[in-house]
Amino acid sequence: LEARLEQANLLKKVVDAIKDLVQDCNFDCNDSGIALQAMDNSHVALVSMMLKAESFSPFRCDRNIALGINLSSLMKVLRCAQNEDILTLKADDAPDVVNLVFESSESDRLSEYDIKLMDIDQEHLGIPETEYSATISMPAAEFQRICRDLIALSESVAIEATKEGVKFSCSGDIGNGAVTLRSHTNVEKPELNVDIALSEPVALTFSLKYLVNFCKASGLSGTVKLCLSSEVPLLVEYTLASNSYLRFYLAPKIGD
Amino acid sequence: PTGQRSLATYFGNP
Secondary structure, three states: OEEEEOOHHHHHHHHHHHOOOOOEEEEEEEOOEEEEEEEOOOOOEEEEEEEEHHHOOOEEOOOOEEEEEEHHHHHHHHOOOOOOOEEEEEOOOOOOEEEEEEEOOOOOOEEEEEEEOOOOOOOOOOOOOOOOOEEEEEEHHHHHHHHHHHHOOOOEEEEEEEOOEEEEEEEOOOOEEEEEEOOEOOOOOHHHOEEEEEOOOEEEEEEHHHHHHHHHHHHHOOEEEEEEOOOOOEEEEEEOHHHOEEEEEEOOEOOO | OOOEOOOHHHHOOO
């Protein structure tokens, strides 16, 4: 494997966003790119990352390899990179280590690190292509704000999408709270658009603790996409450049 | 609402 990223910052942000949810994961490398799928310890949340080969320049992977990496170790090394550094990941065919090289585009500084790999026996889930009842695109910062505001009142949030809009509501010991967003197009600032595509109304309840955790990815993309259907996990998607993505799935709360 | 089911019950094995 040899994969060169223009900005080390991208991988730094991805790992930073998921390291509190999952600890040890396999980075599955093949000629289409680098993928990761891992569930949290409670098995109700799942991270699915895809960094397509096109996100790297160049990208070469001659043989499928799984790089088992402890994310806290990876984060320690990524913190040694400057945000603007060029990052090259390298691994042999049957690797014991993954090699990370940081190059400054402005100076002649070159730093090199090896991280020891681990054998990780990871359960892989088959995630079906789903036609969701509701798909909501909104500013990532807005979603983060709503989750952070509501977690002050309650541990769970009801997300209800209707043709009127999308309502995030919660109730707790001190009282209730709700935020409603309607579809909204801002020609001057398209990054503020809220788009609600609905085939049928849907209402589901989720644990805010996990949603707040997912929102750590807000720095990766201006927009977040929420996809909901009755009785299936919520998909929270941050789209990256070159069709790469960081997706989170969360099982809905169920009644007594 | 109370608990959550494991994601394995929704997604199953590939």
